Amino acid sequence: MLLSNLRALRFFSQAKLFTPGPLSTTMTVKQAMLVDVNRSRHMVEVNQWLENTLLSIAGLSQPKYRVIFLQGSGTFTVEGMIGSTFDRTKRGKSLVVANGAYGERVAKICKIVGIPHKVLRYEDNQVVRPEDVEREMDDEVTHVFCVHSETTSGLLNPIVDVGQAVKGKKKDAIYLVDAVSSFGGVDFDFKKAGIDYLATSSNKLLQGVPGFGIVFCNTEHLDTCEGNSHSWGIDIYLRYQEMLRTGEHIMLTPPFQPILAFRQALEEFLAEGGVKARQAKYQRNQRALQEEMSKNGFQLYINPAHQGWIINTYLQPKDPRFSFQKLYNYLADRGMLIYPGKVAKVESFRIGTIGELTEADMRLCAKYVREACEEMGLQFPLNN
Secondary structure (H helix, E strand, O other): OHHHHHHHHHHHHHOEEOOOOOOOOOHHHHHOOOOOOOOOHHHHHHHHHHHHHHHHHHOOOOOOEEEEEEEOOHHHHHHHHHHHHOOOOOOOEEEEEEOOHHHHHHHHHHHHHOOOEEEEEOOOOOOOOHHHHHHHOOOOEEEEEEEOEEOOOOEEOOHHHHHHHHHHHOOOOEEEEEOOOOOOOOOOOHHHHOOOEEEEEOOOOOOOOOOEEEEEEEHHHHOOOOOOOOOOOOOHHHHHHHHHHHOOOOOOOOOHHHHHHHHHHHHHHHHHOHHHHHHHHHHHHHHHHHHHHHHOOOOEOOOHHHEOOOEEEEEOOOOOOOOHHHHHHHHHHOOEEOEEOOOOOOOEEEEEOOOOOOHHHHHHHHHHHHHHHHHOOOOOOOOO
């Protein structure tokens, strides 16, 4: 058993993650967690620095905007954001825009926690159209939710244009964005989009590790949200009030080590050149991967015009000899982990282009994909 655990540890210490998150991090980010810590004035100062830095990255400032941290995954954070900002005692409903699994997940959350809502649905290879959002905003719609990077397929939705359509139709509508898989690596104007709340995560494009989520909040609205939440643990209004009272950003036991890793990750993010530099790196990775995969005949699931630089969904070869499990195992044996496809209509697999990866990593991954398929007996270039 010990030998097996050691092998697993060795594997994961060397593996590269071609996934939409968690993703590969630098050694210095990992090393930042190698301490025992507890509540202290130092940790309060760290959290204050994190909030100020995040606001600066977004082009925002206090007191109109504040950042709330929630223990848990990106989905925990999105649910906290959704559930804390809708007043069930008043007439109104949310418009959930969905063109993939993460928009549909929010629709499920609304149903479970009792938020009146309607869903504007698209196929998972179709980008959101702002004019559709505007048309669906009837008199009862008070909140609009949209995913930025829909990692079901790899689509990037036009959240700035959507936000302008929302605010143009109803100036006081509350606009909420899931930027879990986009913040920090996709350049956009937060204020121009009219975003009131935006959720992201420590383990995505800012290249920290799992442990907590982040909500950017318009405090003019958050001040009105007392009693909205269906949950005590993920009530961002309560977190906000506690932060104002004590100066501490996280209630109960904070994820201390992930916080320290995130501080290191943000320092490296700033040294790298910020959002534009990280976006450019990921775009180079995506171009390198796509160049090699297209040479071999692999086809993207979505229109390249709508393809983001976070994750790429490729159609599986139609050859009956192809096996995703064999492809996965071949890559894993060489220290590369990918994800199966998440779209429902077609067989596919996904390769991420984010994290501490390079263009050379992308080309090597594509090379191994071809080698795996050749072992299965497939002929190249593919003829799909």
